[in-house]
Amino acid sequence: QSVLTQPPSASGTPGQRITISCSGGSSNIGSHTVNWYQQLPGTAPKLLIYSNNQRPSGVPDRFSGSKSGTSVSLAISGLQSADEADYYCSTWDDSLDGWVFGGGTKLTVL
Amino acid sequence: QVQLQESGPGLVRPSETLSLTCTVAGYSISTAYYWGWIRKPPGKGLEWIASIYYRGTTYYSPSLRSRVTISLDTSKNQFSLEMSSVTAADTAVYYCARDVDSRLDIWGQGTMVTVSP
Numbered sequence: 001q002s003v004l005t006q007p008p009s010a011s012g013t014p015g016q017r018i019t020i021s022c023s024g025g026s027s028n029i030g031s032h033t034v035n036w037y038q039q040l041p042g043t044a045p046k047l048l049i050y051s052n053n054q055r056p057s058g059v060p061d062r063f064s065g066s067k068s069g070t071s072v073s074l075a076i077s078g079l080q081s082a083d084e085a086d087y088y089c090s091t092w093d094d095s096l097d098g099w100v101f102g103g104g105t106k107l108t109v110l
Numbered sequence: 111q112v113q114l115q116e117s118g119p120g121l122v123r124p125s126e127t128l129s130l131t132c133t134v135a136g137y138s139i140s141t142a143y144y145w146g147w148i149r150k151p152p153g154k155g156l157e158w159i160a161s162i163y164y165r166g167t168t169y170y171s172p173s174l175r176s177r178v179t180i181s182l183d184t185s186k187n188q189f190s191l192e193m194s195s196v197t198a199a200d201t202a203v204y205y206c207a208r209d210v211d212s213r214l215d216i217w218g219q220g221t222m223v224t225v226s227p
Contacts (some may be wrong), residue, residue: 002155035213037156044205044220045148045156050213088156092212098171099146099158099214 003028004089006102013110017077020105022089023070028100030070032092036063039086039104048087049074081109112136114206114218122200122225128193132206132218133186140164140184144209147180147191149202150220157202161209162189196225 004024012018024030036049047056049065052072064075076083089102118130132145139145146161160180161169168180179192193200201224207214 033212037214039156044217045214046217047213047215050211050215056215086155090156090214096172098169099148099161101156101158104155 002103003093003096003100004091004102006087006089006105008103009106009108011108011110012076012079014079014081016079017075018079018107019076020074020087020089020107022072022074022102024091024100025070027095028070028091028093029067029072031094034065034067034072034089034091036065036072036074037088037090039088041085045088076107079109083107084109112208112216114208114216116204116206116218116221118204118221118223120222120224122196122223123227124197124225125195128191128196128200128223128225130191130204130206130221130223131188132190133188134208135187137208138184139182139187139189144169145182145189146207146209146214147204148207148214148217149204151199151202159193159204160191198225201225 033051037045038048039045052067053065062078086104093100113135115133122128144161147159162180177194203220205220206218208216
């Protein structure tokens with residue numbers, strides 16, 4: 001059981017916009033910024049969004065993040081087949097004194 | 111360009127101790143930042159294991175604290191993970207990562223560890 005809750009799966013068609021949600025509590029999302037990681041099949045996780053809505057250099061602006069209270073969302077617009085991956089939200093948890101992750105959302109591009 | 115590379119045995123016997131090393135290239139781990147270990151069991155999500163500050167302060171997952179030790183070897187520019195009394199539940203891909211300004215910005219490629227007799 002993950003501390004942060006994500007839907008296990010999401011899907012969309014090429015060109016579509018989709019969102020992935022992630023909910024937590026006051027000791028984690030409510031108190032800290034959130035990061036999103038993208039894990040393409042057979043590869044290591046890659047930082048996709050940091051500090052709720054910032055993109056590292058090289059990440060297309062099709063990817064965006066937002067936060068409200070104890071929930072965050074990742075939006076992907078102009079969906080591409082190359083976006084098929086597992087997506088994880090993550091933040092620090094004050095109660096556990098460590099990093100916590102969502103269970104991951106597997107994105108399928110139909 | 112900063113790169114991290116995990117190394118260690120691919121197979122560990124139950125009840126034994128797992129030892130992994132992360133070699134960092136392109137940045138001196140004695141300069142700054144946290145350095146951490148994360149794992150991904152087959153069919154499951156990411157799980158944070160431990161982190162260590164460049165000055166030596168350590169943080170451990172509460173669920174693994176009793177079995178895990180993280181350490182730095184600045185002379186080799188490496189940091190390591192030891193996990194004792196392993197079981198099949200510890201079978202996973204283990205990743206090392208750099209923790210900068212509250213984000214894991216650079217990850218190693220990962221190393222698969224199987225716990226089996």
